[in-house]
Amino acid sequence: MADAVIVVALLLVAASATVAVATRDPARQALVLSVLGVVLAVLFTVLQAPDVGLSQLAVGSALTPLLLMLTVRKVRRCGRDEEQKR
């Protein structure tokens, strides 16, 4: 039973990681990364490492995607300003 849960969690991680690599738009990629963070947290919890799972949940699914989204917004705004100047 426990092994089946581990296999399912591993497959989910592999699937969402593949989607994250295949997504080209950085803003969407940040969202997929956040889903990947949640799935990884599940995997760590299933593997009896709840401490690492909590770190992953806080950093991987909240902080990193947020920083990415803010960076994308800044870069897009700079691009828009450049176009207005021309």
Add this chain to the structure above:
Amino acid sequence: MSRRVRLWLVLTGGAGLAVLLVAACLNLPSFGGDRHPYGDRAVRASIARHTANVVSSVNFDQRAFDTLGEMTILFGAVLGCVMLLRQTRDEHRARPEPAEVAPPVRRYALLVLPVALVTGIYVIAHGQLSPGGGFQGGVVAATALHLLYLGADYRALERIRPLGVYEVGDALAASSYVVLGLAGLLGSTTFLANSLLPYGTFNTLSSGGTVPLLNAAVGMEVACAVVLLLARFLDQAVEIEKENGE
């Protein structure tokens, strides 16, 4: 060094690393076993010092010096970000307009904010007892504050977030970890030794000697560092603009 020699160097190094990794993997304990030489010793040492969460005992007692290094890495990284993302001479700050927020988003954010904040503080405070600790709780508490940006707008967030206080808090927490480590020298001859305080009753908030104190220092450092980091990114994304009239 020519291209050919470099390629050979990489290949030799890579092959050596691969051989060592494979050899190490062959000697690993099998997956999911219930006996582990290091795990058994860590659990024994942790229980001897009345720390219920063995991971916290490893982080803040048995390997407290490693945690000092990790904390310093975070401190340095955030310091670097704060320096790089500061407002430069050819930029100015534009006050962001008060933003329209959809009522369900506002309700959700304002409802979840206190819950998330208390969860973060709970995780820090119970680091020596249950899974979690200073790092996890610090990140949760710091990101919880930013729900105010979702629920209201950037000005509301800036009002509850005086950056100077967080800068001082970050530095104070980081140095208090070192001071606690030096205090360990009083009772023994080892830096960061857990010998200063009584170990207390197993599975209570004050158990574990210096573990709860070091845990709280890391929690405060991480929370302040994450708030400062997000503040710089938000400033760049929302407020700071390049001067147009050049």
